[in-house]
Amino acid sequence: MSRKSVKVAVTGAAGQIGYSLLFRLASGEVFGPDTKVSLHLLEITPALPALEGVVMELDDCAFPLLENVVVTDNAETAFDGINWALFVGSKPRGAGMERGDLIRENGPIFVGQGRALSKAASDARVLVVGNPANTNCLIAMNNSDLPEERFGALTRLDQNRAYAQLAQKAGVPVSAVSNVTIWGNHSATQYPDAENAKINGKPAMEVITDHDWLRGEFISTVQKRGAAVIAARGKSSAASAANAALDHVMSFESKTPDGHWFSAAVPSDGSYGIEKGLIFSFPVVSDGAGGYSIVQGLQLSEFAKEKVVATEQELKDEKSVVTDLLR
Ligand code: NAX
Numbered sequence: 001m002s003r004k005s006v007k008v009a010v011t012g013a014a015g016q017i018g019y020s021l022l023f024r025l026a027s028g029e030v031f032g033p034d035t036k037v038s039l040h041l042l043e044i045t046p047a048l049p050a051l052e053g054v055v056m057e058l059d060d061c062a063f064p065l066l067e068n069v070v071v072t073d074n075a076e077t078a079f080d081g082i083n084w085a086l087f088v089g090s091k092p093r094g095a096g097m098e099r100g101d102l103i104r105e106n107g108p109i110f111v112g113q114g115r116a117l118s119k120a121a122s123d124a125r126v127l128v129v130g131n132p133a134n135t136n137c138l139i140a141m142n143n144s145d146l147p148e149e150r151f152g153a154l155t156r157l158d159q160n161r162a163y164a165q166l167a168q169k170a171g172v173p174v175s176a177v178s179n180v181t182i183w184g185n186h187s188a189t190q191y192p193d194a195e196n197a198k199i200n201g202k203p204a205m206e207v208i209t210d211h212d213w214l215r216g217e218f219i220s221t222v223q224k225r226g227a228a229v230i231a232a233r234g235k236s237s238a239a240s241a242a243n244a245a246l247d248h249v250m251s252f253e254s255k256t257p258d259g260h261w262f263s264a265a266v267p268s269d270g271s272y273g274i275e276k277g278l279i280f281s282f283p284v285v286s287d288g289a290g291g292y293s294i295v296q297g298l299q300l301s302e303f304a305k306e307k308v309v310a311t312e313q314e315l316k317d318e319k320s321v322v323t324d325l326l327r
Contacts, residue, residue, distance in 0.1 A: 001253045001288060005036040005067060007082040011113065012089025013041035014051040016235065017129060020242035026058055026066040030246050038068040042078035042089065075116035082121045086245055087113060087140065090130030100321050103132050107325045110136045114143030125252060128153040129245055133186045134265050134279040135318040141267065142326040153265035155182040155190065155281035157237065157244035161225045162192040165218055166199065170207050176200045181283040182263040184311025190281065191307035192222040196298050215303060255288030261295045271296065278315045
Protein backbone atom coordinates (compact mmCIF):
# COMPACT_ATOMS: atom_id res chain seq x y z
CA MET A 1 0.00 0.00 0.00
CA SER A 2 1.68 3.26 -0.96
CA ARG A 3 0.72 6.45 0.84
CA LYS A 4 1.96 10.04 0.76
CA SER A 5 2.01 10.21 4.52
CA VAL A 6 1.20 7.95 7.44
CA LYS A 7 0.35 8.69 11.06
CA VAL A 8 1.47 6.06 13.55
CA ALA A 9 0.53 6.07 17.22
CA VAL A 10 2.87 4.28 19.62
CA THR A 11 1.77 3.79 23.21
CA GLY A 12 4.35 3.20 25.89
CA ALA A 13 6.72 5.15 23.65
CA ALA A 14 9.23 5.86 26.43
CA GLY A 15 9.71 2.15 27.15
CA GLN A 16 12.40 -0.17 25.89
CA ILE A 17 10.48 -1.48 22.89
CA GLY A 18 9.54 2.11 22.01
CA TYR A 19 13.21 3.03 21.98
CA SER A 20 13.89 0.41 19.30
CA LEU A 21 10.69 1.08 17.37
CA LEU A 22 10.48 4.84 16.89
CA PHE A 23 13.75 5.40 15.05
CA ARG A 24 13.06 2.67 12.53
CA LEU A 25 9.54 4.02 11.90
CA ALA A 26 10.96 7.52 11.40
CA SER A 27 13.75 6.35 9.10
CA GLY A 28 11.33 5.31 6.37
CA GLU A 29 12.26 1.65 6.34
CA VAL A 30 8.70 0.55 7.16
CA PHE A 31 6.48 2.65 4.88
CA GLY A 32 9.03 3.34 2.16
CA PRO A 33 11.19 6.22 0.93
CA ASP A 34 8.26 8.24 -0.48
CA THR A 35 6.03 8.24 2.60
CA LYS A 36 6.25 10.95 5.24
CA VAL A 37 5.76 9.72 8.81
CA SER A 38 4.07 11.40 11.78
CA LEU A 39 4.60 9.81 15.15
CA HIS A 40 1.91 10.18 17.81
CA LEU A 41 3.47 9.14 21.09
CA LEU A 42 1.35 8.26 24.12
CA GLU A 43 2.74 7.81 27.61
CA ILE A 44 1.52 8.00 31.17
CA THR A 45 2.13 11.43 32.68
CA PRO A 46 5.18 10.50 34.83
CA ALA A 47 6.97 9.13 31.76
CA LEU A 48 6.52 12.27 29.64
CA PRO A 49 9.88 13.85 30.65
CA ALA A 50 11.73 10.70 29.60
CA LEU A 51 9.74 10.67 26.37
CA GLU A 52 10.84 14.26 25.69
CA GLY A 53 14.42 12.96 25.79
CA VAL A 54 13.56 10.35 23.16
CA VAL A 55 12.00 13.06 21.01
CA MET A 56 15.23 15.10 21.31
CA GLU A 57 17.07 12.10 19.92
CA LEU A 58 14.54 11.77 17.09
CA ASP A 59 15.18 15.45 16.28
CA ASP A 60 18.90 14.80 16.38
CA CYS A 61 18.61 12.11 13.74
CA ALA A 62 17.27 14.73 11.28
CA PHE A 63 15.18 12.08 9.53
CA PRO A 64 14.03 13.67 6.23
CA LEU A 65 10.75 11.71 6.26
CA LEU A 66 9.75 12.51 9.85
CA GLU A 67 7.07 15.17 9.41
CA ASN A 68 5.70 15.63 12.91
CA VAL A 69 5.92 14.22 16.44
CA VAL A 70 3.02 14.50 18.89
CA VAL A 71 3.79 13.80 22.56
CA THR A 72 0.83 13.37 24.88
CA ASP A 73 -0.71 11.57 27.83
CA ASN A 74 -4.17 11.82 26.26
CA ALA A 75 -5.25 8.82 24.19
CA GLU A 76 -7.73 10.70 21.97
CA THR A 77 -5.05 13.27 21.08
CA ALA A 78 -2.60 10.47 20.34
CA PHE A 79 -5.04 8.58 18.11
CA ASP A 80 -6.33 11.56 16.13
CA GLY A 81 -6.46 10.56 12.46
CA ILE A 82 -3.91 7.75 12.77
CA ASN A 83 -3.43 4.94 10.25
CA TRP A 84 -1.68 2.53 12.62
CA ALA A 85 -1.82 2.14 16.39
CA LEU A 86 0.98 0.16 18.01
CA PHE A 87 -0.22 -0.63 21.52
CA VAL A 88 3.02 -1.33 23.36
CA GLY A 89 2.31 0.44 26.66
CA SER A 90 1.32 -1.73 29.58
CA LYS A 91 2.57 -2.61 33.01
CA PRO A 92 5.22 -5.31 33.24
CA ARG A 93 4.57 -8.46 35.25
CA GLY A 94 5.79 -7.86 38.79
CA ALA A 95 7.45 -10.39 41.10
CA GLY A 96 5.02 -13.07 42.27
CA MET A 97 2.32 -11.87 39.89
CA GLU A 98 0.21 -14.54 38.20
CA ARG A 99 -0.87 -14.24 34.56
CA GLY A 100 -4.45 -13.61 35.75
CA ASP A 101 -3.26 -10.68 37.91
CA LEU A 102 -1.47 -9.18 34.91
CA ILE A 103 -4.60 -9.49 32.80
CA ARG A 104 -6.67 -7.67 35.43
CA GLU A 105 -3.93 -5.04 35.85
CA ASN A 106 -3.52 -4.23 32.14
CA GLY A 107 -7.03 -4.95 30.83
CA PRO A 108 -8.51 -1.56 31.79
CA ILE A 109 -5.80 0.26 29.79
CA PHE A 110 -7.21 -1.34 26.66
CA VAL A 111 -10.81 -0.45 27.51
CA GLY A 112 -9.88 3.25 27.53
CA GLN A 113 -7.66 3.02 24.49
CA GLY A 114 -10.29 1.05 22.51
CA ARG A 115 -12.87 3.75 23.26
CA ALA A 116 -10.45 6.54 22.35
CA LEU A 117 -9.77 4.84 19.02
CA SER A 118 -13.48 4.92 18.14
CA LYS A 119 -13.62 8.64 18.75
CA ALA A 120 -10.38 9.65 17.07
CA ALA A 121 -9.44 7.25 14.30
CA SER A 122 -11.69 5.78 11.62
CA ASP A 123 -8.91 4.38 9.43
CA ALA A 124 -6.63 2.80 12.01
CA ARG A 125 -5.23 -0.70 12.01
CA VAL A 126 -4.20 -1.85 15.47
CA LEU A 127 -1.34 -4.05 16.65
CA VAL A 128 -1.26 -4.98 20.33
CA VAL A 129 2.21 -5.80 21.69
CA GLY A 130 1.67 -5.22 25.42
CA ASN A 131 1.08 -8.43 27.32
CA PRO A 132 -1.09 -10.44 27.60
CA ALA A 133 -1.26 -9.31 23.98
CA ASN A 134 -4.09 -11.48 22.63
CA THR A 135 -6.48 -10.74 25.47
CA ASN A 136 -5.56 -7.05 25.59
CA CYS A 137 -6.39 -6.95 21.88
CA LEU A 138 -9.73 -8.67 22.57
CA ILE A 139 -10.52 -5.98 25.13
CA ALA A 140 -9.54 -3.09 22.83
CA MET A 141 -11.56 -4.58 19.95
CA ASN A 142 -14.62 -5.03 22.14
CA ASN A 143 -14.48 -1.43 23.30
CA SER A 144 -14.03 0.09 19.86
CA ASP A 145 -16.37 0.74 16.93
CA LEU A 146 -13.62 0.02 14.41
CA PRO A 147 -14.23 -3.10 12.28
CA GLU A 148 -12.92 -6.25 14.00
CA GLU A 149 -10.58 -7.10 11.13
CA ARG A 150 -8.50 -4.01 11.93
CA PHE A 151 -7.28 -5.60 15.18
CA GLY A 152 -4.31 -7.89 15.71
CA ALA A 153 -1.82 -8.97 18.35
CA LEU A 154 1.85 -9.74 17.94
CA THR A 155 2.98 -13.33 17.45
CA ARG A 156 5.52 -12.39 14.80
CA LEU A 157 8.35 -12.45 17.33
CA ASP A 158 7.45 -16.07 18.05
CA GLN A 159 7.41 -16.80 14.34
CA ASN A 160 10.82 -15.17 13.86
CA ARG A 161 12.18 -17.16 16.79
CA ALA A 162 10.88 -20.36 15.18
CA TYR A 163 12.50 -19.46 11.84
CA ALA A 164 15.86 -18.95 13.56
CA GLN A 165 15.66 -22.26 15.44
CA LEU A 166 14.75 -24.27 12.32
CA ALA A 167 17.47 -22.58 10.25
CA GLN A 168 20.12 -23.29 12.89
CA LYS A 169 19.08 -26.92 13.24
CA ALA A 170 19.06 -27.48 9.47
CA GLY A 171 22.31 -25.54 8.99
CA VAL A 172 20.74 -23.23 6.41
CA PRO A 173 20.33 -19.44 6.24
CA VAL A 174 17.13 -18.17 7.80
CA SER A 175 15.98 -17.06 4.34
CA ALA A 176 15.68 -20.74 3.38
CA VAL A 177 12.87 -21.25 5.92
CA SER A 178 9.24 -20.47 5.12
CA ASN A 179 5.64 -21.26 6.03
CA VAL A 180 6.12 -21.59 9.79
CA THR A 181 2.92 -20.91 11.69
CA ILE A 182 2.43 -19.85 15.27
CA TRP A 183 -1.00 -21.02 16.42
CA GLY A 184 -2.86 -19.49 19.34
CA ASN A 185 -1.71 -17.36 22.22
CA HIS A 186 1.48 -15.32 22.62
CA SER A 187 2.36 -17.35 25.71
CA ALA A 188 3.98 -20.62 26.67
CA THR A 189 0.98 -22.54 25.25
CA GLN A 190 1.51 -21.27 21.69
CA TYR A 191 2.04 -23.98 19.09
CA PRO A 192 4.94 -23.33 16.68
CA ASP A 193 4.07 -25.57 13.74
CA ALA A 194 6.99 -27.20 11.93
CA GLU A 195 4.77 -29.81 10.27
CA ASN A 196 3.63 -27.32 7.62
CA ALA A 197 6.94 -25.45 7.44
CA LYS A 198 9.33 -25.60 4.52
CA ILE A 199 13.09 -25.41 4.17
CA ASN A 200 14.34 -24.56 0.69
CA GLY A 201 10.81 -25.33 -0.50
CA LYS A 202 10.83 -28.89 0.92
CA PRO A 203 8.82 -30.02 3.97
CA ALA A 204 10.84 -29.18 7.09
CA MET A 205 9.99 -32.65 8.45
CA GLU A 206 11.92 -34.17 5.51
CA VAL A 207 14.92 -31.86 5.86
CA ILE A 208 15.16 -32.18 9.65
CA THR A 209 14.91 -35.87 10.39
CA ASP A 210 15.22 -35.45 14.17
CA HIS A 211 11.47 -35.48 14.74
CA ASP A 212 11.89 -35.81 18.51
CA TRP A 213 13.59 -32.40 18.41
CA LEU A 214 10.86 -30.93 16.20
CA ARG A 215 8.12 -32.18 18.54
CA GLY A 216 10.04 -31.40 21.74
CA GLU A 217 12.94 -29.02 22.14
CA PHE A 218 12.03 -26.91 19.10
CA ILE A 219 8.57 -26.17 20.46
CA SER A 220 9.65 -25.56 24.05
CA THR A 221 12.58 -23.34 22.98
CA VAL A 222 10.23 -21.07 21.01
CA GLN A 223 7.59 -21.12 23.76
CA LYS A 224 10.10 -20.17 26.44
CA ARG A 225 12.41 -17.90 24.46
CA GLY A 226 11.12 -14.73 26.12
CA ALA A 227 12.00 -16.11 29.56
CA ALA A 228 15.43 -17.23 28.29
CA VAL A 229 16.18 -13.69 27.06
CA ILE A 230 15.14 -12.25 30.43
CA ALA A 231 17.37 -14.76 32.23
CA ALA A 232 20.35 -13.84 30.07
CA ARG A 233 19.88 -10.10 29.65
CA GLY A 234 18.06 -9.20 32.84
CA LYS A 235 15.46 -7.41 30.71
CA SER A 236 12.77 -8.64 28.37
CA SER A 237 13.16 -8.79 24.58
CA ALA A 238 13.05 -5.30 23.15
CA ALA A 239 14.93 -4.89 19.86
CA SER A 240 13.62 -8.22 18.57
CA ALA A 241 10.09 -7.36 19.73
CA ALA A 242 10.23 -3.98 17.98
CA ASN A 243 11.63 -5.68 14.87
CA ALA A 244 8.76 -8.18 14.89
CA ALA A 245 6.18 -5.42 15.35
CA LEU A 246 7.57 -3.69 12.26
CA ASP A 247 7.57 -7.00 10.34
CA HIS A 248 3.88 -7.34 11.28
CA VAL A 249 3.08 -3.84 10.00
CA MET A 250 5.02 -4.37 6.76
CA SER A 251 3.33 -7.72 6.15
CA PHE A 252 -0.14 -6.15 6.44
CA GLU A 253 0.91 -3.19 4.25
CA SER A 254 2.14 -5.38 1.39
CA LYS A 255 0.81 -8.28 -0.66
CA THR A 256 1.99 -11.63 0.67
CA PRO A 257 3.98 -13.51 -2.01
CA ASP A 258 2.08 -16.48 -3.49
CA GLY A 259 2.55 -19.69 -1.54
CA HIS A 260 3.72 -17.87 1.60
CA TRP A 261 2.02 -16.70 4.76
CA PHE A 262 2.87 -15.06 8.05
CA SER A 263 1.59 -15.46 11.60
CA ALA A 264 -0.56 -12.88 13.31
CA ALA A 265 -3.11 -13.09 16.08
CA VAL A 266 -6.40 -11.93 14.52
CA PRO A 267 -10.06 -12.32 15.46
CA SER A 268 -11.06 -15.92 14.81
CA ASP A 269 -13.80 -16.38 12.20
CA GLY A 270 -14.22 -20.00 13.30
CA SER A 271 -11.41 -21.29 11.04
CA TYR A 272 -9.87 -24.57 12.23
CA GLY A 273 -12.73 -24.84 14.76
CA ILE A 274 -11.39 -22.00 16.94
CA GLU A 275 -14.03 -20.11 18.95
CA LYS A 276 -15.24 -17.14 16.93
CA GLY A 277 -13.97 -13.77 18.16
CA LEU A 278 -10.96 -15.02 20.14
CA ILE A 279 -7.74 -13.24 19.14
CA PHE A 280 -5.91 -16.32 17.90
CA SER A 281 -2.68 -16.58 15.94
CA PHE A 282 -3.26 -18.10 12.51
CA PRO A 283 -1.42 -18.33 9.19
CA VAL A 284 -2.46 -15.15 7.38
CA VAL A 285 -2.06 -13.64 3.91
CA SER A 286 -2.48 -9.96 3.12
CA ASP A 287 -3.81 -8.56 -0.17
CA GLY A 288 -1.70 -5.42 0.25
CA ALA A 289 -4.77 -3.19 0.00
CA GLY A 290 -5.92 -3.38 3.61
CA GLY A 291 -7.52 -6.84 3.50
CA TYR A 292 -6.27 -10.16 4.76
CA SER A 293 -7.47 -13.74 5.04
CA ILE A 294 -6.70 -16.76 7.17
CA VAL A 295 -5.01 -19.51 5.17
CA GLN A 296 -7.36 -22.47 4.96
CA GLY A 297 -6.75 -26.19 4.60
CA LEU A 298 -3.45 -26.70 6.46
CA GLN A 299 -3.20 -30.26 7.75
CA LEU A 300 -2.88 -30.61 11.51
CA SER A 301 -1.76 -33.96 12.94
CA GLU A 302 -3.38 -35.34 16.11
CA PHE A 303 -0.31 -34.03 18.00
CA ALA A 304 -0.82 -30.56 16.51
CA LYS A 305 -4.57 -30.56 17.15
CA GLU A 306 -3.98 -31.27 20.85
CA LYS A 307 -1.59 -28.32 21.07
CA VAL A 308 -4.00 -26.03 19.24
CA VAL A 309 -6.85 -27.02 21.57
CA ALA A 310 -4.66 -26.33 24.63
CA THR A 311 -3.72 -22.82 23.51
CA GLU A 312 -7.36 -22.11 22.56
CA GLN A 313 -8.41 -23.22 26.05
CA GLU A 314 -5.93 -20.80 27.61
CA LEU A 315 -7.40 -17.95 25.57
CA LYS A 316 -10.93 -18.96 26.62
CA ASP A 317 -9.77 -18.96 30.25
CA GLU A 318 -8.18 -15.51 29.84
CA LYS A 319 -11.40 -14.23 28.26
CA SER A 320 -13.41 -15.52 31.21
CA VAL A 321 -11.27 -13.38 33.56
CA VAL A 322 -12.15 -10.16 31.69
CA THR A 323 -15.82 -10.63 30.72
CA ASP A 324 -16.70 -7.44 32.61
CA LEU A 325 -14.31 -5.51 30.32
CA LEU A 326 -15.96 -6.79 27.12
CA ARG A 327 -19.18 -5.42 25.71
P1 NAX B 1 8.68 -1.03 29.36
O1 NAX B 1 8.23 -1.22 30.77
O2 NAX B 1 10.08 -0.69 29.06
O3 NAX B 1 7.77 0.10 28.67
C1 NAX B 1 6.39 0.13 28.82
C2 NAX B 1 5.97 1.57 28.74
O4 NAX B 1 4.55 1.60 28.76
C3 NAX B 1 6.46 2.40 29.94
O5 NAX B 1 7.19 3.52 29.45
C4 NAX B 1 5.17 2.81 30.63
O6 NAX B 1 5.25 4.12 31.18
C5 NAX B 1 4.18 2.74 29.49
N1 NAX B 1 2.77 2.63 29.90
C6 NAX B 1 2.26 1.96 30.97
N2 NAX B 1 0.93 2.15 31.02
C7 NAX B 1 0.60 2.92 29.97
C8 NAX B 1 -0.61 3.46 29.50
N3 NAX B 1 -1.76 3.26 30.15
N4 NAX B 1 -0.59 4.23 28.39
C9 NAX B 1 0.56 4.49 27.75
N5 NAX B 1 1.75 4.00 28.15
C10 NAX B 1 1.77 3.23 29.24
O7 NAX B 1 8.22 -2.34 28.59
P2 NAX B 1 8.68 -2.88 27.16
O8 NAX B 1 9.87 -3.75 27.32
O9 NAX B 1 8.73 -1.77 26.20
O10 NAX B 1 7.47 -3.88 26.84
C11 NAX B 1 6.16 -3.39 26.58
C12 NAX B 1 5.17 -4.53 26.54
O11 NAX B 1 5.49 -5.44 25.51
C13 NAX B 1 5.12 -5.37 27.83
O12 NAX B 1 3.77 -5.63 28.14
C14 NAX B 1 5.81 -6.65 27.41
O13 NAX B 1 5.39 -7.75 28.19
C15 NAX B 1 5.34 -6.77 25.97
N6 NAX B 1 6.09 -7.68 25.10
C16 NAX B 1 5.39 -8.32 24.14
C17 NAX B 1 5.99 -9.16 23.24
C18 NAX B 1 5.20 -9.83 22.16
O14 NAX B 1 5.81 -10.57 21.37
N7 NAX B 1 3.88 -9.68 22.08
C19 NAX B 1 7.44 -9.44 23.32
C20 NAX B 1 8.20 -8.41 24.08
C21 NAX B 1 7.51 -7.85 25.28
O15 NAX B 1 7.69 -8.75 26.34
